[in-house]
Amino acid sequence: MQKTRLDLARIQTARQAIDPLFLDSPLYPCAGLEADLGCAVSLKLETVNPVRSFKARGTEIIASRLAANGQHAVVCASAGNLGQALAWSGRSRGLDVTVVASRSAPAIKLERIRALGADLVLVDGDYDVACERASAISQERGIRRIEDSVDVETCDGAATIGLELVSGPAQFDAVLVALGTGALAGGVGYAVKSLAPEVEVICVQPQGAPAMTRSWHARSVITTESTDTIADGVAGRVPNPDALADLLVVADDAVLVEESSITEGMRLLLHHAGLVVEPSAALGIAALLEDRDRFAGKRVATIVCGSNVDMDAYHRWVGTAPAPAAIVNG
Amino acid sequence: MQKTRLDLARIQTARQAIDPLFLDSPLYPCAGLEADLGCAVSLKLETVNPVRSFKARGTEIIASRLAANGQHAVVCASAGNLGQALAWSGRSRGLDVTVVASRSAPAIKLERIRALGADLVLVDGDYDVACERASAISQERGIRRIEDSVDVETCDGAATIGLELVSGPAQFDAVLVALGTGALAGGVGYAVKSLAPEVEVICVQPQGAPAMTRSWHARSVITTESTDTIADGVAGRVPNPDALADLLVVADDAVLVEESSITEGMRLLLHHAGLVVEPSAALGIAALLEDRDRFAGKRVATIVCGSNVDMDAYHRWVGTAPAPAAIVNG
CATH class of the missing domain: 3.40.50.1100 (Rossmann fold)
Structure with missing residues (x-):
């Protein structure tokens, strides 16, 4: 593997600085999703901690x-x-x-x-x-x-997720990672490719915020004028060249998904896993929905990266109606 | 502590037979609940595994x-x-x-x-x-x-949750446990009382299925004619005398809660933790809601014991409207 800004020994050392509350997050197969998607889906759950995200x-x-x-x-x-x-x-x-x-x-x-x-x-x-x-x-x-993805510690932190993904007994054909600034995808991708190079690392970004994906395919920074997506966590216009350079080394693919696939992914995670997630956390499921043939029969893992979502918006996107405010706040 | 059917060394050995997928479940403070309930609430999350319960x-x-x-x-x-x-x-x-x-x-x-x-x-x-x-x-x-609570392995399995609750860095004043057959409460209570006897073990059952709680207070088995609760996971009429005997040793209290508190507990877990849970899993939060003075300023942990719930019923209880079926299944 070509050099990136990341270093395996440094990441392993950095792990010790992290409160165990945020480490060794659940990684488990979700059989309900498998039935719906035609591939074995494991969830790496970064939402069950005090800040409800991997950050x-x-x-x-x-x-x-x-x-x-x-x-x-x-x-x-x-x-x-x-x-x-x-x-x-x-x-x-x-x-x-x-x-x-x-x-x-x-x-x-x-x-x-x-x-x-x-x-x-x-x-x-x-x-x-x-x-x-x-x-x-x-x-x-x-x-x-x-600065996310510029300060390499943000990538190192994300890389500890990658270490956990490939150091357990479960084996995967592909890991699907939300792509925004590139800190998560670059960090996870580096750890995965270092320890299990045969596992595909696939970055997923919304069609409405495609700057980093376009940059990855062009192999140079492409900015966009604006963004238009509900996935607020990954909606950047100006890719960081260092994060792009790392991603060019560790990612096997970068794909764009429709908004309707993101909301359908959120709905599937609600129904099959009992999880309310923010839109960015459903990008991996959205990619599975959009390319069933590619993943048919495969063992995939996706990182459920955050669950900080306004419930009114959530209900609107997922198609449920919110509870009356008086009851919610009661 | 008086003898029960449980044994600490046996539980620690039994732990080795359990697939790690089900061990070391998340235990983390949920700040949003603290603001609403006036006490520091940590969730021990038994829903993020392939069967979505602690069983x-x-x-x-x-x-x-x-x-x-x-x-x-x-x-x-x-x-x-x-x-x-x-x-x-x-x-x-x-x-x-x-x-x-x-x-x-x-x-x-x-x-x-x-x-x-x-x-x-x-x-x-x-x-x-x-x-x-x-x-x-x-x-x-x-x-x-x-048979749940009769076969002591069902209690030993639950006791491994108790081991995890009291062997980490977090300290608690009280642990709130759903009470049904008594396997969960007896197992968790045994481990907690063995290793941290100062921590209160409080069992929580619905008013509509009070057999074990009544039995605990009477110190002898009391059966009921019927049950009437949405908490299907804890709705028994005929307590097992051995499970009751254990519970008399390890529980500090057993309380009954209203159905409306259970649904409010489910709603709070949805809003503050992004978790869809089954009614039995909200019993601990229901108890906090019903006796705010008792728990004011305390550090409590509650076991979120299952999330297998029909979504239509869930939406009805929590006050949200379900998504149209065509979209849900799309």
Whole structure:
């Protein structure tokens, strides 16, 4: 394998900095999905932890290093999950955490960032606008800015998922990974390809936010003017060239899926696994739905990467009606 | 502690017979629940495995022993989850599994039992009627009958959950456990009281199925004529005296909850944890809702013991409307 920014020994060491709450997440076959999809589907579940996403694996590494180096403050831009995870990891280590997010991010993500004691700065605009503001805050205040997929610890954290995927007894033909900034796919892909190169690593992105997938196929950075997808967690316009370079080494394919497949994937995870997930977490199932022939009879694993979703929107997408507010809040 | 049927060394040994898929389930604080309930709530999640309940911990022990002893067939009565778990554990060990269940058990439970290759016998009547039929089949065919809470392996399996609850870094003031036959509560309670006697063990049963709770308070077996609860997994009328005797040693309290608290508990787990659970799995949250003063500021853990629930019924109970069937099955 060609070199990437990642290193197996470093990832294994970094694992020790991560609170066990976020490690060794469940990995199990979901027979109901197999019946519906025609392939054996195992779920790697990153939603059953205090921040309901995989992001704390990376922020635990980052926050422990910042604290060890005597740092007191940190800022990040976030689609919502990175900010929540950094707020969690920073809180227990005495770090002042500032999170910059889009005003249109899911309310549940913004609420949880505030509830965890972080300073939340809202911007008008999308994730890439939030990145610009986070960069400005970093320079003004002289504090470290954490950037998803740029700071390699975010990839190392994700890579610990890959280690777990290929070090258990279960064997897979393919691993399906949500693709956004590339931290998750690059990290998981690196670990998988290092330890089990025969396993296909397939990245999945929405048709409505295709910048990184287009870049992967073109082998150079392609940006887009806008995004149009419910999968807020992966909706970036401006790929990071380093993350792309890594992905060109470790990914076997990158595919785009329709919005209707994402909502159908969410519905299948609700019905067959009892899991409410955010749209980004259903991208793998969406890819299985769109290319049944490719995966027929195969053993696949997909990472259910987050479950921070506003319930009203969830019910609208999945086709259930929300409970009356008076009962929900009762 | 007075003697029970359980033994710590035996449980620790039995753990080795259990497929790791069912061990070391997630245990994590759910901050959203804390805000709503006024106490720190950790979830011990027994739903994220191939049978979506804790029951396979016991059936793995049972099936491995039966296979080691050259047995080829086994029968059990089940409210649904034990049968599914025995079907799973028996299948991989070459056992012919017969499950007797009520015709009115949730369709998802019956479907999964069949899908796992077990022979499903349906009876008109409730769990205790199914028990009588299973006993008759056992005698007719000369095969071993597995009975929840009577066969101590079902308690040993549950006790491995208790071991995990008190051997991690998290500390609790109380553990809330669903009470049905007493296998779960007795097993978990034994392990908790053996290793962390200061932790309160509180059993929770629906008002509509109070036989074991009444028996616990009376210190002798009290049966009921009927049951009336949506919590099908714990709806027994005829307590087993041995399970009651164990429970009298290891439980600090047994409380009854209203149906409306169970559905509110299910709703809270959906909204704050993204989890669809069956009614029995929300009994602990229901108890917190009904006695906020008792638990104010405490650190509690509750076992989310199963998620096999028919989605139409679920939506009706939780107050959401189901998706149109055409979309669900699309």
